[in-house]
């Protein structure tokens with residue numbers, strides 16, 4: 001049931017947050033498959049479980065039950081360090097509030113995942129420079145995040161997410177903190193990345209950004225309520 | 240993964256810096272603790288050295304025997320008889336008791352009159368064998384000598400004076416070669432004892448006595464009964480056997496139960512030395528505990544600052560985890576940071592302590608007995624190693640616990656957008 005091109009394959013994924021007093025069932029049985037080269041937008045009301053789903057996909061958190069394969073690999077049962085390696089190599093995170101480390105330069109922020117990946121110094125320099133070029137910030141490498149605009153910070157974050165050449169980019173409200181014009185720049189950037197063969201998963205409230213995605217998945221109350229599926233190759237949604 | 244250790248160092252260098260003022264305060268606390276530990280240990284060491292010297296002043300590993308009275312009947316003889324060995328018994332002991340460096344009799348006459356010119360002084364005179372000088376650590380000041388065998392054999396009227404007694408009699412005059420009347424009989428001064436610290440004594444301080452050949456004393460006063468016997472075995476372990484041997488020889492001659500402990504009162508300095516060593520060890524231990532506790536307070540300061548750091552950097556830690564940091568790449572820099580503060584403080588404390596100990600060493604003790612006994616604070620390699628070890632452990636612990644908290648950070652939780 002999973003094709004060779006499958007990057008994400010989730011079956012009956014549930015996530016329950018146990019806060020002691022109350023148990024919040026954030027995801028109540030998600031079936032989702034995303035193939036290489038897809039551009040998926042996840043939409044849905046606040047509190048519906050979008051971020052929770054992204055955290056599970058990115059192995060920042062583990063599901064309460066269900067089966068999750070990332071590029072064919074079962075995630076359940078992985079050790080902490082193996083999960084760290086998965087996060088390092090397979091996924092690239094982009095957050096609404098950028099989450100750059102404030103005390104180091106843009107260059108060093110982008111270099112961070114390469115450090116964790118054990119990439120040699122010279123190769124790191126080459127890659128960081130290429131990435132900063134790509135997001136149009138070659139002249140801002142030595143700037144601290146606080147010396148950059150919101151749009152520039154988000155572009156540094158995109159460069160950082162791309163550093164280890166991940167299988168999928170995961171973006172949670174990437175334009176949520178940006179003005180229309182910077183948000184537009186980021187959307188352009190995503191579009192480019194997708195056209196060059198990247199796989200994108202974007203959580204967004206922004207209808208403009210959602211429209212750019214070829215496939216829209218709507219979540220409500222922890223369940224997928226609509227999936228337009230991938231137009232083109234295979235129009236059947238879900239399995 | 241390539242070079243993780245190197246990686247931890249890089250991450251450490253790139254992690255955000257703590258508020259300068261807070262870091263300085265923490266380092267100062269550690270420096271203070273280190274200083275306290277080092278000074279306490281240095282004083283302990285100095286005290287130990289000076290006490291050791293003072294105790295050795297009476298002679299090392301010797302025993303002093305006082306003849307007393309019998310307390311049990313023996314072979315038809317009643318209890319309560321006084322046993323008074325004579326000068327010649329020493330030869331018998333030498334012949335029959337093996338394993339001795341030496342044994343000497345000592346006859347003490349209290350309240351003897353010493354006169355030189357206008358000065359008259361009352362002091363004890365002691366007649367002793369030649370070996371006594373070695374056993375009792377009687378080192379002559381330069382220009383003089385102790386008694387030799389010829390002095391004794393020829394019953395020469397020569398005297399070896401304690402430092403204070405020499406000063407009382409001769410003042411600024413050089414006593415060597417000078418003459419002294421001892422109970423109106425003229426003697427020549429052949430040597431003066433060097434100034435020394437002395438804690439143990441059984442017949443007054445050495446600085447205040449006069450020593451003459453035992454046969455000369457016998458010739459002048461007519462009594463050859465020994466006040467005490469002094470002996471030293473070839474090694475510490477031989478002390479018990481040597482004492483038993485002396486008891487055997489004397490018991491055979493004077494008729495008493497060799498097991499009767501009251502006949503021969505004994506001061507075994509090997510035995511008391513052990514107690515003393517334990518006592519010194521106790522003092523050192525006590526001082527170390529106080530020092531280590533002071534240092535621990537500093538360590539808690541470091542741990543506190545690192546806990547605050549972890550709290551402040553929770554998001555930073557979460558981001559790093561999201562980027563693929565393994566947990567020890569998160570904890571390593573924190574441990575390193577705690578260790579750095581501790582070692583910086585420790586180094587500062589060590590430098591200050593070294594300077595202080597050097598300066599304290601310059602203060603003259605003068606004539607103050609208390610200052611002399613306290614000795615000079617001394618920093619030994621052992622103390623430095625102890626301090627370094629304690630600092631290392633405290634530094635590691637101060638980093639380890641906060642780092643453990645950092646490792647337990649849930650990245651999904653910290654990265655939730657608020």
Ligand SMILES: Nc1ncnc2c1ncn2[C@@H]1O[C@H](COP(=O)(O)OP(=O)(O)OP(=O)(O)O)[C@@H](O)[C@H]1O
Pocket residue numbers: 017018019024025026044045046047048049050051052053652
């Ligand atoms: N760590 C947590 N502990 C307890 N409950 C949580 C936790 N994280 C999320 N939840 C709950 O799970 C549900 C889904 O949250 P989630 O953050 O995934 O929503 P979302 O779709 O991303 O919303 P938004 O659009 O506002 O970002 C919510 O009810 C939320 O309160």
Ligand SMILES: [Mg+2]
Pocket residue numbers: 050051052172
């Ligand atoms: Mg969300």
